[in-house]
Amino acid sequence: MPELSFQLFSARNTPLADALTIIANAGYSSVEAYGENFKDQNGFKQALDASGLHIASVHIGLEQLLNNIDEELKLTDSFGINHIVCPYLLPDARPTDEAGWVKLAEQLSGINDTVESAGKTFAWHNHDFEFEKLAEGSVPMQILLDHAPGMHWELDVGWIQRAGDSPASWLQKHASRISALHIKDLAATGECVDEDGWADLGHGVIDWQPLLPLIKNTQATVLAVEHDNPSDLHRFASNSFDTFKNWNLT
Numbered sequence: 001m002p003e004l005s006f007q008l009f010s011a012r013n014t015p016l017a018d019a020l021t022i023i024a025n026a027g028y029s030s031v032e033a034y035g036e037n038f039k040d041q042n043g044f045k046q047a048l049d050a051s052g053l054h055i056a057s058v059h060i061g062l063e064q065l066l067n068n069i070d071e072e073l074k075l076t077d078s079f080g081i082n083h084i085v086c087p088y089l090l091p092d093a094r095p096t097d098e099a100g101w102v103k104l105a106e107q108l109s110g111i112n113d114t115v116e117s118a119g120k121t122f123a124w125h126n127h128d129f130e131f132e133k134l135a136e137g138s139v140p141m142q143i144l145l146d147h148a149p150g151m152h153w154e155l156d157v158g159w160i161q162r163a164g165d166s167p168a169s170w171l172q173k174h175a176s177r178i179s180a181l182h183i184k185d186l187a188a189t190g191e192c193v194d195e196d197g198w199a200d201l202g203h204g205v206i207d208w209q210p211l212l213p214l215i216k217n218t219q220a221t222v223l224a225v226e227h228d229n230p231s232d233l234h235r236f237a238s239n240s241f242d243t244f245k246n247w248n249l250t
Contacts, residue, residue: 002181002215002220002221002222002223002249003029003030003056003221003222003223004028004029004030004223004225004241004244005028005030005031005032005056005057005222005223005224005225006023006028006030006031006032006224006225006226006237007031007032007034007182007224007225007226008031008032008033008034008037009034009059009226009228010225010226010227010228010230010233010236011023011233012036013233014233016037016043016044016047017043017047017050017051019233020047020048020050020051020053021050021051022233022234022237023051023053023237024051024052024053026234026237026238026241027238027241027245028053028225028237028241029052029053029054030053030054030055030056030222031048031053031054031055031056032055032056032057032058032059032085032180032222032224033055033057033058033059033079033081034058034059034060034087035059035060035061035064038075041075041078044079045079054080055079055080055081056081056083056221056222056224057081057083057084057085057154057180057222057224058076058079058081058083058084058085059085059086059087059088059125060072060084060085060086060087061086061087061088062086062089062093062107065084065086065111066107066111069111069114069115072084073114073115073118073120076120081120082119082120082121083120083121083123083179083180083221083222084115084120084121084122084123085122085123085124085125085154085180086108086111086122086123086124086125087125088125088127089129091129094129095140096134097134097135097136098134098136098138098143101134101138101140101143101144101147102143102147104144105143105144105146105147105148105151106147106148108122108124108144108148108151109147109148109149109150109151112148112150112151112152113150116150121152121179122151122152123151123152123153123154123179123180124144124148124151124152124153124154125153125154125156125182126141126153126154126155126156126159126160127156127159128159128160128162128163129163130144130163131160131163131164131165132163141170145174145177151177152177152178152179152180152219153174153177153178153179154178154179154180154181154182154222154224155167155170155171155174155178155180155181155182155218156181156182156184156226157181157182157183157184157206157211158182158183158184158185158186158198158206158226159182159184161186161206162186162197167206167211168210168211168214171211171214171215171217171218172214175214175217175218175219176218176219177219178218178219178220179219179220179221179222180220180221180222180223180224181215181218181220181222181223181224182224182225182226183201183215183223183224183225183226183244184198184201184225184226184227184228185198185199185200185201185202185203185204185205185206185227186198186199186204186205186206187199187204187205188204188205194229194231195227195228195229195230195231196228196229198227198228198229198230199227200227200230200235200236200239200240200243201225201239201240201243201244202239202240202242202243202246203239203243208247212247212249215249216249223244223249225237225240225241225244227240
């Protein structure tokens with residue numbers, strides 16, 4: 001049964017302890033953490049305990065996974081985290097051709113082997129750039145899935161939609177590879193400009209009803225609510241939790 005979680009990147013403009021209180025009060029039981037959250041590990045643990053939240057999954061950058069994976073595994077052990085996600089590539093680090101994406105997939109496959117040997121799950125998280133066709137006609141996201149066959153996927157519905165692709169088709173095709181999802185909504189064109197065009201879950205333009213049975217059919221154990229730039233954390237957390245409750249996914 002998937003667990004509703006809250007991606008803490010959405011709360012980066014609020015002091016961490018305050019953010020965790022807001023998230024817990026909105027009804028969430030877990031969060032998806034990322035690197036900045038661990039600057040003060042003891043403080044983070046205390047704030048999690050005080051709010052009654054736990055960490056369902058964590059985003060760790062590619063360089064850290066390639067160069068400091070033993071350290072990162074120790075960190076996840078200390079927080080009881082069993083789901084590790086590689087989240088993003090800066091523009092200058094993105095492959096520009098099929099061979100480059102195959103090489104990245106092979107690196108990710110090696111990371112996956114190490115993470116799995118530690119008894120944890122490893123996944124890639126997409127943005128929009130993985131769906132831009134290469135000169136050869138191939139799609140980077142498909143290359144990653146094909147050439148890192150043991151790796152899982154944290155599918156971000158909002159970014160696929162923003163890329164102009166079909167979340168439904170990817171959910172159907174790769175249901176068995178999806179270990180987590182970002183459930184994120186898009187605002188109508190011209191709306192929520194101050195929030196980078198994102199919307200609270202269920203308050204945007206994505207038609208979620210046809211997607212819900214497809215989401216339920218995946219292997220996802222974590223559904224992470226995210227908004228890249230909410231102007232009001234309390235509003236976003238509460239609205240999104242209320243939407244999720246009405247879905248009856250669990």
